[in-house]
Amino acid sequence: MNRMLTLPTTVPALLADAHGLDPVAGGWAPQHAVATADGYTYVVSTVWRPWRGTGDPADPAHAELNFRFITRFFPDGTPLTTAVFGGPRPDGTPSAIIPDGSGDTLAVLPDGTVALALRPGSTHVFSADLSQVLATWPMPWGFEERKARTGDPFAASIAVTPSGRLLCTTSEYGLKWADATLNVxxxxxxxxxLAPGSKPALRAIASLHPTTDSQTDADQHPHVVFGDAPVWRDNRPWPTLTDLLTDFTGSSGTFYGYRDCQMTRPSALGDDLFVVPVFGRTFRSGSRGQEFSFALLDDQGVLRGRLEGLHRHDDSPFTGLDFIVVADPHRGRAYHLNRYGLFAWTADGRLRSRISTADRPFTALKNFELMECTPAGEILLLHRKQRLLLRVPVPQDLEALPAAVEAALKAYGTGRLALKKQYAPVNWGWQDTSGQVVHL
Incomplete structure (x- = not known):
């Protein structure tokens, strides 16, 4: 099949009609996308709508909405199947999954099944054709649920290495914040x-924050271990990632240091080398110039450096809160996109390409969000407003990346025009009438 560069992120017309989704008001948005080695693409989207106090709240066209759907696309961009979950089925029976949480991330597992990980730690596994929920591990919410040990979480994000290892983040309660914090x-x-009846143990290699005095017995998760015991209180990797980066960057004692820092999902640069985005506190007055690092960790938790070449102010990801780094573990490359540029590194952390969004024809990159790197070595970009995915084929020589990006942006314009003729979208709402809809 032809692998199209521009793909629509569609919502099934039946779903839009049944719930009265208004393309002008919005209310649905793609969150993450991944691709398989043979070119199929999966996109997870959220649908939300508060009850506005008018109309019958029991009427599907006016009712409060909060559900998700995953769509599988052919390599040519045609929607194949959409799995809907989180809200009641059309017959009123409850969904097989109640997707509490946020930060939706997809991963194609080694056996071809699809995992959806949500913060703070719920994980759900679907068959490759999206017809079944194969397994679900929910994260307990609230003090009483945690105390009663309800739920059985797995991970808040999942990435797969070439040998099939799972690189994950997990959240912890009982730090100095009230909510669960992405910390391990x-x-x-x-x-x-990771399959029905099979949940692998996760060996902790890094912990972000050390303040765990408020943890109770209920805050242990037996599948997340350090040494021979669950990660809990002082039993965790040490020094913390916060301390390692503070020492590495020499930011100790500075106002713009790593105190109260956060991290986003890590990516695999290989089987034993990972990149972990860590960023300092954000401020209402603006955070441009604040400390951040895309840390390089090996599978023993040793800090091997960071992705170099970014200026703390001129290349700051804080402007648009764009902290995602994606990696190609088969070729040893990493990529980052923010409001100032698209950046590419080799696995040794050396910056090999910097494409400034201030330069034509690359200003359009400001409108895109970095999703993932495909097994074919492409970068997946999502247009924030137009809800279109752009595949950017990456050349062998990263110094030729600007020419490849320029060609992809031109192809995006041509592909968008063709899709508008095919779908006739209203307010960039791409409604599909051909794909199968499955209510899980």
Whole structure:
């Protein structure tokens, strides 16, 4: 099949009609996208709508909405199947999954099944054709649920290494914040699959924050271990990632340091080398110039450096809060996109390409969000407003990346025009009438 560069992120017309989704008001948005080695693409989207106090709240066209759907696309961009979950089925029975949480991330597992990980730690596994929910591990919410040990979480994000190891983040309660905090980076053994009845142990390699005095017995998760015991209180990797980066960057004692820092999902640069985005506190007055690092960790938790070449102010990801780094573990490359540029590194952390969004014809990159790197070595970009995915084929020589991006942006314009003729979208709402809809 032809692998199209520009793909629509569609919502099934039946779903839009049944719930009275208004393309002008919005209310649905793609969150993450991944691709398989043979070119199929999966996109997870959220649908939300508060009850506005008018109309019958029991009427599907006016009712409060909060559900998700995952769409599988052919390599040519045609929607194949959409799995809908989180809200009641059309017959009124409850969904097989109540997707509490946020930060939706997809991963194609080694056996071809699809995992959806949500913050703070719920994980759900679907069949490759999206017809079934194969397994679900919910994260307990609230003090009473945690105390009663309800739920059985797995991870808040999942990435897959070439050998099939799972690179994950997990959240912890009982830090100095009231909610669960993304705090642990961990890896699995490739022998144990994430599948029905099989949840691999995760070996912690890094912990972001050390303040765990408020943790109770209920805050232990037996599948996340350090040494021979669950990660809990002082039993965790040490020094913390915060301390390692503070020492590495020499930011100790500075106002713009790593105190109260956060991290986003890590990506695999190989089987034993990972990149973890860590960024300092954000401020209402603006955070441009604040400390951040895309840290390079090996599978033993040793800090091997960071992705170099970014200026703390001129290349700051704080302007648009764009902290995602994606990696190609088969070719040893990493990519980052923010409001100031698109950047590419080799696995040794050296910056090999910087494409400034201030230069034509690359100003359009400001409108895109970095989603993922495909097994074919492409970068997946999502247009924030137009809800279109752009595949950017990456050349062997990263110094030729600007020419490849320029060609992809031109192809995006041509592809968008063709899709507008095909779908006739209203307010960039791409409604699909051909794909199968499955209510899980």
């Amino acid at each position: 980076v961990a890896v699995s053994d490739p022998v144990t699959a």
